[in-house]
Amino acid sequence: MTNYFLGVDVGSVSTNVVAMDVQKHLCAKVYLRTGGRPLEALIDGVHAIQKTLGPNSRIAGAGATGSGRLLAGCVLGADVVKNEITAHAVASLETDPSVRTVLEIGGQDSKIIFLNQGTVVDFAMNTVCAAGTGSFLDRQAARLNIPIEKMGSCALRSQQPVRIAGRCAVFAESDMIHKQQMGHPLPDIVRGLCEAIVRNYLNNLAKGKKIEPTVVFQGGVAANAGIVEEFKRQLGCDIVVPRYYDVMGAFGASLLAHGIAEQTSSHTTSFVGFDQLNRDYSARSVECDDCANACEVIELRANKTLVSCWGDRCGKWSAILARGEEPQLFQETLLNKTIEAPDPPQVLP
């Protein structure tokens, strides 16, 4: 029986699952498109990993990250549910302990992480606009009819990149269309887009902060050689693209799970097991009108049994399972509003 640690990263565009052995070597990885169905992608991914690992394997811990980490954590019974920043930082420190700056461009988020002595000391994420992230590149590749994998090599063929506005996705697209109608060759436009994305990234995220080597570039967009070249040119230093650049978030999650297992010797994982993943999941949202906040409460059920619920500002629904109440009652209580507040102050004017 070999022990493995499972890491999942449920992102907006891709869902990644990895399995790592006790010596922290990555043994299996799956990169799937989320396609708007995070649960299905996650379960497919974990099953694919199970197939790769073979029957003689045991999961000793599981970690979840990404924007869908809450859902993934509930379904898997993850030991640790962490944000992407920490997961990415942990993963890049594992691959290269001397790393000082992590550039990460994912589907919907782009981030920059600054490290010093193995600690995250500062980070920035894109604020209000998704210009210059993976989904924008994806869309442009589809519009230009280039497979997304070939976008980088296309950009590298450029002789004279054109100027594209990178500040806003809408402006960038209209710039690109204008340039294409003027007759500029495709590689020049694609290279111009790469240039604009890097310019916007450095302006929007780095904001004059000092980028020190070693600089690591990870996330799905690191597959694009045009962007890597642009980073090298604009930063004037070498960029390291790690071997598993596309699943670094998931790798980080498995490392975090490993860390938890190491901390306590008598650790037993809360991972539900591969068979349990075939349960019939259903999630639905109910607008609670117990108070004026009108929260959208989400409940997740597996085989009709309540697994978790979240989304409430007061915390009384999320606390139901923790308080050990009969989960089957949840549906009735939420609909009939009969749950008593835990500690109601007895006040009357």
Place this chain on the structure above:
Amino acid sequence: MTEPQPQPHASPLVTFPHMGTSYIPIKVLLESLGLTCIVPPINTPRTLEKSLIQAPEFMCYPFKLILGNLIYGLENGAQTIIFGGSQGPCRQEYYNDVLQSILKDMGYTFSYVTLNLSQLWSRHNYTAVRQAWGVHLGHILKSLALTVDTLFSVDSLSLSARRKRCRTSNKTAVETILHTLTDHVMQAHGHAAITHLVRQAHRHIRALPEEKSPEDILRVAIVGEIFVTSDAFSNLDIERKLGHMGVDVTTYMGPASWVREHLIKALNPFQKTGKAQELSREYWNVDDIGGHGVQTVGNSVLSSRRGYDGIIHLYPLTCMPEIAAQSAFSAIQNRYGVPIMTLVVDEMTGEAGYNTRLEAFVDMIRMRKSRNVNILNVDIPGYKRKQWARNSQKS
């Protein structure tokens, strides 16, 4: 669109917009002036349903919420709107005019009372209130005293709530007490009843046990635009989220600090400029860049010097003064070595990205604190220094 139905009522029906918990003192003010008020339900996505269609597209988020509140009030029979304007080069100056013209275009009839909030003692405020409702000066002053009393009770309640959230292990208790208070205040009337409720809630919160040890508590200051820093709905409940992550939150802006500044300190004829303004001089040589831009910079410096573990900057999308203030942050970070994160809010309910940023920020400052990493080797003579900076020098 429904025409407001004039209802037979002894006193005129007044409505006003929300800003965090400010509805409690405003309710006391209007009721002690002898008016009946229609308090819109606290801000929820429903507030925005009608106002988003009517408001100018790139108008600030607070404006859209305020408009939604006023539409609710007018639809429920209010005849008068009371709203405060202030001076300064920021869009807020135009709120009154734009609100009135939008509501008139929507077909409502109403009278509109504007108070000058920058100069609360101005004669304009007195005449506005007297002309609208015929109340005499003594009555106004008495109501004002009751309002200020309520305001400070509410303020100390929220201080206790912030303190307790990060120290108690019962995550729902503080929220339940505050939500119950909201429900009860909406039904109660008058200063005595309302302050009784507020103080009762305060006692309940103080009675909660504090289980967590002080070393585990992180201190984070929230700076930025006054509306979004004090309104829980528009900042996606940042105080609660941080509190449950074990963070003791400090906010500088809010109705209480406004009243302290513009009502109480304004009585002092030798009044000096505020501490925040003074400290912001380190980074720019202006008195005012509109809104609370100067205070944002000053408060960030103040928090850095007081040794906070981190600073979170909040502003509504397109808020010009805060965008200007943001430019000072990299200099502040380099000098004091305190992490500052900016979050921009606008109409959104998808909290995943927002929560990720908050969680990552708290993770980071916790890691920095526990590993005693002295990142910048900054030395600020004469000021309280960061604990980790001191510790790392010892070792």
